[in-house]
Amino acid sequence: MDELKPYNSHFKKLERGVNNKPIIPMETFNNFLYYGNASVMVKTKVDTHVNQVESNADRLAMVTERYFVDELYSHQITLETKVFKNIFQVIPKGLKTNDYLKITINPDSIIMKPHESLRELMEVKLNIDLGIEEPFMFAVNPVYVRDVLMLLSSLKIKSFKLKYTDSNLRPLMFEADDIQVVVAPVRLPNM
Incomplete structure (x- = not known):
């Protein structure tokens, strides 16, 4: 199997949903593949080199320091990929970028509540x-x-760590094996 196939598929989804946001193309830096946009950023260990451009080294180093440092995330929980993928599979296609789910993580439960437009x-x-x-x-x-x-x-990852901080304005990190994905939260008026 092509090592980059799952990442190419994910990258194409990000490209389609960009709506004039700048996108960071797939690039290799220090043996890690990076790509993303202002809302989602991916870093993963790969053997294949993609668009290794030294001129972007400073920018990708800054991305690493800003989002992919463990010290930035004070809490983590481990979740099963299949369970959460199945829950999120019911999300309709064609949502706007201002649609959101409020997710509350409690000691004994996770509650996901849709935004009004997702009624x-x-x-x-x-x-x-x-x-x-x-x-x-x-x-x-x-x-x-x-x-x-x-x-x-698609990478056959059975469980992942969801890392977060005490601020609901900071990104969330999905981490498993050699992959880290940072997702920006939606900033709500009452937060």
């Missing part, structure tokens, strides 16, 4: 012992999360 979706509550002390709430574009979960599934 055809129902609130989903998954009872699961997460071993955390404090609840945390954030909002995300469900299409970006669904696409990340589909990428992890």
Whole structure:
């Protein structure tokens, strides 16, 4: 199998949903493949070199320091890829970038509640012992999360770590094996 096939597929989805946002093309830097846009950024270890451009080295080093440093994320929980991919599979196609899900992570459950414009979706509550002390709430574009979960599934990753901070304005990181994907939260007026 082509090592880059799952990433190419994910990158094409990001390109289609850009709406005039600048996109970082697939590039290799220090044996990691990077690509993304302002809402989703991917970093993964690969053996194949893609568009290795030294002129972008400073920019990609800055991306690493800004988003892909463990110290930036103070909390993490481990979740099953298949369970969450199946939950997010029901997200309708053609959502706008301002559509979002509010996700509340509690010590004993995860609750996902759709934005008003997504009223055809129902609130989903998954009872699961997460071993955390404090609840945390954030909002995300469900299409970006669904696409990340589909990428992890296509890579045959059974579980991933969801890393986050105490700020619901900071990005979330999906991490498994040699892949890290950062997803920007949706900034809500009441946050």
